[in-house]
Amino acid sequence: MNQSDALEIVQLAMWTVIVVASPAVVPAMVVGLVIALFQALTQIQEVTLTFIPKIMVIFISVALSAGFIGEQIGTLSTIVFNRIETGF
Secondary structure, three states: OOHHHHHHHHHHHHHHHHHHHHHHHHHHHHHHHHHHHHHHHHOOOOHHHOHHHHHHHHHHHHHHOHHHHHHHHHHHHHHHHHHHHOOO
């Protein structure tokens, strides 16, 4: 294994982390933006108002995208194990 092989595996792992995290992060950002806009318009400055909707949206989005997340992690594992088996 040389530097380019290691760099390729690290790059693939980082891309997998971004893709796997996006189903939870993107909806949380959207809900946070909507709640922040609501708070700014109504001047309700309750700190705990953002937590419950964000947590619910994250749980729902992760539950709906669990198959996709598992598939992405499985694909990464298969690629890494095949590279180890063939000696890179």
